[in-house]
Amino acid sequence: MTLKAILAATTLGTMATGAVAQNFDGVSFGVGVTNFGLSLEGEYAVSPQVGVRGMVMGGLSFDDEFDIDDATVDGEADLGGVALLADFYPLANAWRLSGGLFFSTSEVTGTVTDGLTTYDGEINFKNEVAPLLSTGFSTEVASGWSVSGDIGVIVSSLEVSSDDNTGTVQADIDELNADLEDVPVVPFIGVAVSYSY
Template sequence: MFKMKKTVGLAIGAVVLTTLSGTAQAFDKKVSVSAIAGTTGFGADASWRFHENLAVTARYTGGLDFDTDFDEDGVNYDADFEMKASSVKMDYFPFGGRFFLSAGIMMPDIEANVVGTPDDDSTYEFNNRTYTAAEIGSVVGTATVSDGTQPYVGLGWRSSHQSGLSFFSEFGVVATNVDVSLSTTNGFENNDPRLQQDIRAEEQSLKDDIDKLPVFPVAVLGVTYTF
């Protein structure tokens, strides 16, 4: 009985290996290069589809800057965002065609320089305490939405199984790790521990507002050529 099971197991293994070998030989490996634009900027990627159902993709985007403003506890903040990101990921084509699921790592650098001024042009209120604009000057600092190495998941459409020119799209999310750092232009907090504590409370308030979104959306459109 043991010899029969062993023989059957070897036969099944041989069939599986033969099938995989036949699939690998049947699929013509392709390389795709793309010019892209999206929520993390403008750039390019390269993808190697080494199997009917699998590809490895590397990407870099940057150069997208935009300004926005928002209010927080009577302070108007002007934020100047800079966006750039690189990623390496595995793409899985479950049906062997254009549609794929993607997972990997992204190295985003999504950060804003912020400048805050009081809405009434005269007083700030930090942590329920009031300070004059003459004392504080302006509030300046940085607000980081995501940086370092973060997990990424997405889905998309790419004709990397066929040679030629085509359109390409992908939609995904990258994890955020929000951080806020503030100071005043007059440096008054350096000599006032109470103001320093209140500035830290303002940082936490801003961080809590930004951190309501645990992921940053990544949307990409582009033109790709497959060799």
Template sequence: MRRCIALVLFGLCLAGSVTAAEDVNRFSAGVTGGTLGLGAEVGYAFSPRVRIRGLAAGLDASHDIEPDGQSDLRYDADVELRNAAALVDFHPFTGNFRLTAGVIASDNSGDGSATCRQTLCNFGDGTDVLFQGDRVDVDVEFADDVHPYLGLGWSSTPESTGRWRLSIDLGVTYLGDPDVDASLSGPSSGIFLAEQEVENEERNIEDDLEDFEFYPVVMIGAAYRF
């Protein structure tokens, strides 16, 4: 991770050594939205081909989740996205196509709860181990708070003369391994078999979340240059 941050800082220093464009509209500020959340973005054009950007985005969402396996439970889940990114854009050609690299600092998390609403509920990898009224609470976090980003996109070049700049980002960031913590309360709480199935349920949810270990980034933005 330190190497990734060092490479980004080196890119910024290299960009700063290039003669800046004669365009007075080097600064930009605008809005952005996508899989990192909704937020704001600022930028500065170092040269005709290089721009740096900083963005902050977040989103709160609710979703019903049914984990894989033999569980009858359905979770009412709340997801919080909190992301801040430092990015370097490089236009290798004269057109709008660009390559982007940087780092993303995240504080993304989720929590959910599920209650057995029938006489007996399948749970974890077992069968009929929870009673009516048993409740499972789950907290989810990802291991890495700062992670690398690589992508491509399209936007006006730093040397273009228009005041408004539209942009599209397509890329991927590595979130790390998910960490799931589940707890049981209700009539089955303290029963050894039920507590063992709590651990199985944690693994089931972690397996589901492994698909997001490499998280796709799709963002669309609009910025005003000044």
């Protein structure tokens, strides 16, 4: 290899290393837990007061009885979702306000019993893509390591559905959904540990 080729390779290698370091500057990755399951998170600090964040949640599944208004669902809940958020730190400290979109992958399936009416059904978010609003914190606890937390709401009610098209079942579903619309939000809670590059 000629001296010219060695110098060119060294220069390109140095530029590539600098580009990689620059690309990861202000980026953090984390793991956590939310009321929709375990979470993987990535965040990019646009400025000291503004960040963008993505979360993938899931892995939480359990069998139980769930009360929906006056009805009981005996079935399985599979919880999960994806969130894309913008974080604003108004005081340039640990406190933040966040807003964005939640894409639900959650589903509850089972047997619905409401009085004398029983049928197989599902409960999902009425809006599979819904606004997510939260407040929380992100604070550094060691060099590069941070702990964060969020509490907020997903702006969507829940909705019952069934493949059973009999009049009695559909009337019961309509009544349940009318009651569920009175609660237009679903709680969101999460904590995470992350590492910043």
